[in-house]
Amino acid sequence: MIPYKDDNPTASAPFVTILIIAVNIAGFLLQSFSQRADVFYQYGAIPSALLGHAAPMQAVPAGLTLLTSMFMHGGLLHLGGNMLYLWIFGDNIEDRLGHWRFAAFYLLGGVVAAYSHAMASGASNVPMVGASGAISAVLGSYLLLFPRARVRTVIFLGFFVDVVRLPALIVIGFWAIIQMVNGLASGGSSAMGGVAWFAHLGGFTYGLAVTYIFMGKKVHRRLI
Numbered sequence: 618m619i620p621y622k623d624d625n626p627t628a629s630a631p632f633v634t635i636l637i638i639a640v641n642i643a644g645f646l647l648q649s650f651s652q653r654a655d656v657f658y659q660y661g662a663i664p665s666a667l668l669g670h671a672a673p674m675q676a677v678p679a680g681l682t683l684l685t686s687m688f689m690h691g692g693l694l695h696l697g698g699n700m701l702y703l704w705i706f707g708d709n710i711e712d713r714l715g716h717w718r719f720a721a722f723y724l725l726g727g728v729v730a731a732y733s734h735a736m737a738s739g740a741s742n743v744p745m746v747g748a749s750g751a752i753s754a755v756l757g758s759y760l761l762l763f764p765r766a767r768v769r770t771v772i773f774l775g776f777f778v779d780v781v782r783l784p785a786l787i788v789i790g791f792w793a794i795i796q797m798v799n800g801l802a803s804g805g806s807s808a809m810g811g812v813a814w815f816a817h818l819g820g821f822t823y824g825l826a827v828t829y830i831f832m833g834k835k836v837h838r839r840l841i
Contacts, residue, residue: 618770620788623705625766631708633716637723638700641748644688645696661744662686664735672742682744687727689746699748705768706759707752713762713832722827726754726820733819737800745813750820753796757824760789762832793821 648656659676666672666679677685690696711719730750759766764786772779800814 618772618788618791620705620768620770621701622769623709623763623766623785624769624782625709625763627708627712629712629716631711633720633723634703634707634711637707637720637748638703641688641690641696641700644685645690645693648689657689657744657746660685660689661746662731662735663744664738664741667732667735668739683728683731684724686731686744686746687724687748687751690748691746695747699752703748703752703755706755709763709766710755710758722758722824723751723755726823727751729823730754730813730816730820733822734813734816737815738813745816747813749813750816753817753820754824754827756789756792757821757826758828759785759824760793761825761828796821 648660653659655674658672658674660682662682663672663675663679666675666682672679675682690699707719707723710722714722727748727750730753731745734745734750764784766785767782768785768788770781770783770788772781796814796817799812800818803811803814
């Protein structure tokens with residue numbers, strides 16, 4: 618199940634969303650052309666370092682890697698998938714929050730996600746990179762604010778492919794269930810690398826909580 622577009626118009630141009638996508642692409646290009654084989658260790662968010670342990674390979678302080686890691690990706694598919702989700706769902710959250718509040722919401726979501734991963738994998742020295750945690754916060758917010766918005770989704774049924782319009786509640790809810798199941802199955806351990814499931818869950822929970830706290834009445838009207 619791959620979403621590619623939502624039928625949810627906005628009243629303003631999503632220039633912050635576009636800027637974030639552009640910076641992610643620039644960051645991917647910079648890391649791809651870097652001459653350093655340890656570029657992920659230099660600028661990625663290392664769980665043990667975030668919890669106060671030494672990380673001598675890092676080129677910047679551990680706190681700054683919370684920002685730099687958000688604009689790095691493990692490959693073209695990783696980048697493309699994240700930017701697709703941000704493009705589909707980010708514009709509406711930006712439209713609702715306003716441009717600069719959305720920027721703050723997005724960046725703080727990435728920080729919360731990184732620490733969620735660090736708390737679950739505190740002994741790990743494997744760097745975490747990617748915008749997934751911050752985008753998970755966007756998905757949590759979208760789920761509460763626009764649960765009935767229709768999302769055009771590609772469905773694979775064996776050899777057959779179909780396009781359906783599903784409520785965001787189903788599309789994002791299905792995504793959240795996958796994150797939870799895989800996170801529990803992993804036991805929180807990412808010492809050998811792989812997907813940082815608890816970063817996704819932490820960002821998603823942050824998005825739900827912040828949206829409900831600051832926009833509770835509007836959320837309630839959409840859910841009843």
